[in-house]
Amino acid sequence: MNATHTLSIRGGLFAVAAAAALLAGCSSVKLDDVPVESRTATTAGGATGGTGSGSTSGAGQSGVTTVDLTKGAGSTGLTRVIYFDFDSYAVKDEYRGTIDSYAKALAADRKKRLMVEGHTDERGGREYNLALGQKRAEAVAKSLALLGATDAQVEAVSYGKERPAVQGNDEAAWAKNRRAELNYK
Amino acid sequence: MLTRRSLSLLAASAFAALALPAQAQFRVEISGVGATQLPIAIAKFRDEERNTPSLSISAIVRADLERSGVFRGVDAPGALDENSQPAFTEWRSRAADALAAGSVSRLADGRFDIRYKLWDVVKGTMISGQSAAVEAGDLRLAAHRIADDIYEKLTGNKGVFSTRIAFVTKGGGRFTLRVADADGEGGQVAVNSAEPIISPAWSPDGKQLAYVSFDKQKAVVVTQEVATGTRREIANFRGSNSAPAWSPDGQTLAVTLSRDNGSQIYLIDRSGANVRRLTNSSAIDTEPVFAPDGRGLYFVSDRGGSPQIYRTSLSGGNAERITFGGNYNISPAISPDGRTMAYISRQGSAFRLYTLDLSSANAQPVALTDTSDDESPSFAPNGRLIIYASRAERRDVLMTTTLDGKIKARLLSTTADVREPTWGPFGR
Numbered sequence: 001m002n003a004t005h006t007l008s009i010r011g012g013l014f015a016v017a018a019a020a021a022l023l024a025g026c027s028s029v030k031l032d033d034v035p036v037e038s039r040t041a042t043t044a045g046g047a048t049g050g051t052g053s054g055s056t057s058g059a060g061q062s063g064v065t066t067v068d069l070t071k072g073a074g075s076t077g078l079t080r081v082i083y084f085d086f087d088s089y090a091v092k093d094e095y096r097g098t099i100d101s102y103a104k105a106l107a108a109d110r111k112k113r114l115m116v117e118g119h120t121d122e123r124g125g126r127e128y129n130l131a132l133g134q135k136r137a138e139a140v141a142k143s144l145a146l147l148g149a150t151d152a153q154v155e156a157v158s159y160g161k162e163r164p165a166v167q168g169n170d171e172a173a174w175a176k177n178r179r180a181e182l183n184y185k
Numbered sequence: 186m187l188t189r190r191s192l193s194l195l196a197a198s199a200f201a202a203l204a205l206p207a208q209a210q211f212r213v214e215i216s217g218v219g220a221t222q223l224p225i226a227i228a229k230f231r232d233e234e235r236n237t238p239s240l241s242i243s244a245i246v247r248a249d250l251e252r253s254g255v256f257r258g259v260d261a262p263g264a265l266d267e268n269s270q271p272a273f274t275e276w277r278s279r280a281a282d283a284l285a286a287g288s289v290s291r292l293a294d295g296r297f298d299i300r301y302k303l304w305d306v307v308k309g310t311m312i313s314g315q316s317a318a319v320e321a322g323d324l325r326l327a328a329h330r331i332a333d334d335i336y337e338k339l340t341g342n343k344g345v346f347s348t349r350i351a352f353v354t355k356g357g358g359r360f361t362l363r364v365a366d367a368d369g370e371g372g373q374v375a376v377n378s379a380e381p382i383i384s385p386a387w388s389p390d391g392k393q394l395a396y397v398s399f400d401k402q403k404a405v406v407v408t409q410e411v412a413t414g415t416r417r418e419i420a421n422f423r424g425s426n427s428a429p430a431w432s433p434d435g436q437t438l439a440v441t442l443s444r445d446n447g448s449q450i451y452l453i454d455r456s457g458a459n460v461r462r463l464t465n466s467s468a469i470d471t472e473p474v475f476a477p478d479g480r481g482l483y484f485v486s487d488r489g490g491s492p493q494i495y496r497t498s499l500s501g502g503n504a505e506r507i508t509f510g511g512n513y514n515i516s517p518a519i520s521p522d523g524r525t526m527a528y529i530s531r532q533g534s535a536f537r538l539y540t541l542d543l544s545s546a547n548a549q550p551v552a553l554t555d556t557s558d559d560e561s562p563s564f565a566p567n568g569r570l571i572i573y574a575s576r577a578e579r580r581d582v583l584m585t586t587t588l589d590g591k592i593k594a595r596l597l598s599t600t601a602d603v604r605e606p607t608w609g610p611f612g613r
Binding site (some may be wrong): 115123124125126127128130131132134137138155156157158159160162163180 | 236317381383384399402403404423424425427428441443446447448469471472489513516529531534536545560561605
């Protein structure tokens with residue numbers, strides 16, 4: 001058992017990567033910034049930052065979905081991470097594509113189970129932050145449900161401030177810790 | 186009753202630096218003029234260096250008494266024990282109002298015979314004495330019991346030195362929940378985990394600890410029998426389960442559950458059965474704490490837009506807001522007599538320990554510290570000290586303070602970060 005906990009390395013992530021490769025049909029993964037919608041729904045592409053709405057349609061039967069290994073918390077980047085503003089649990093528009101992809105994947109396979117983990121930055125009390133992290137996770141879960149996932153498929157939990165992604169006492173670190181992580185179980 | 190001397194002598198010396206064995210190091214900070222303390226001389230116990238080389242009974246007693254804020258240690262040179270006839274004029278000239286001395290002997294069966302006497306220097310009379318035969322493992326406890334006896338005989342109040350605290354350590358990627366003496370020493374590991382542990386809470390009989398464990402990759406409330414390690418999962422509902430608080434009769438716990446969406450407060454039997462919802466808001470309701478009379482509950486809610494402390498009756502009715510200063514007030518702790526609340530209030534970007542007089546309608550909050558990362562206040566069972574977590578020199582540390590904030594002490598000198606302290610009840 002690893003004594004050191006690293007956020008990025010979980011057994012489930014490798015299973016996800018394998019599943020994504022299988023479902024994509026063509027097995028090659030491009031490090032392309034533009035995610036392309038595939039007919040067989042897979043995990044989300046790198047729809048963060050300025051790419052806005054994410055997946056495009058009309059790719060036909062040759063679509064390939066990008067799995068961006070460089071984005072997100074942790075070194076492998078396979079955990080999808082949604083970031084939040086200070087004191088907020090509103091899911092920002094820029095994550096719409098991510099949510100959409102996950103919801104579609106869950107809708108396509110009712111046996112899939114997703115854990116949404118909410119986190120906060122280090123400021124403030126532990127229990128209140130646990131509840132704030134819970135609100136973030138529930139906001140994401142609610143968005144997933146609205147887009148096709150069932151309640152049974154998604155569990156929202158919180159780590160509050162107990163598991164920061166980034167150590168540090170400044171806004172740069174805090175911004176990276178105010179997040180929800182999506183992990184298939 | 187002994188007379189108390191003013192603090193003028195102590196103010197001159199500024200800082201009570203103590204020569205203590207390494208395993209009992211702490212620093213007492215005294216601030217504020219006008220505090221009066223009782224000067225007491227604690228002589229080295231005869232043969233303690235020879236018979237118990239790994240700890241000093243007299244040093245533990247002196248540290249306990251100083252941490253209480255009531256006493257100031259006076260140096261006690263010379264060889265004394267419980268059979269001495271102290272030269273009281275000499276002790277008066279040393280400005281001591283009280284004197285304690287004793288001895289540590291080895292018994293044939295391997296146990297230790299600890300004896301002590303307490304004298305009133307001003308009156309020149311013997312006030313108290315004790316003797317006890319203890320196992321090696323109970324030597325610290327024997328010292329704490331002597332400190333309690335001195336405290337009770339000289340102040341009239343019950344001492345808390347033989348009580349225990351629990352706290353969490355984080356270091357090397359691991360977390361532990363530890364049980365230690367009230368001075369932070371003699372810690373034993375109750376729980377060892379690779380995942381965070383938060384919110385430990387003592388049962389009123391001191392036999393169990395409730396806490397939140399993340400071993401299952403989510404927050405789950407567990408109770409554990411301290412002596413045996415037997416664990417019981419009390420709350421593992423959908424979502425997060427946290428903030429356990431025991432009712433004064435030990436039969437019920439209040440917890441925060443997110444099973445019906447949002448964080449709300451529920452009551453649950455100590456067996457984990459009979460879950461019933463207590464709060465009903467669309468806000469965050471958390472950090473429940475029972476009032477000592479068992480009839481009310483204090484808790485944190487942001488139903489008014491920002492986290493504040495409320496009180497509600499357990500027999501129904503609306504919650505009443507208690508805190509009004511500032512826009513972030515959390516982590517309530519209630520004194521055993523129900524009259525004082527300690528809590529954490531955000532002032533600017535600082536999180537600071539405050540108290541509020543609950544018995545007076547127009548009371549103003551009083552800041553006890555000037556540090557910026559205070560957390561988790563908890564009252565000693567005699568209501569005269571508060572333990573809390575803070576940050577010093579870039580490390581998480583545990584502190585105790587008198588209720589007026591004037592005498593503070595830092596516990597422990599380890600390299601691990603320590604947090605989440607909670608003070609156990611009387612009686613071991």
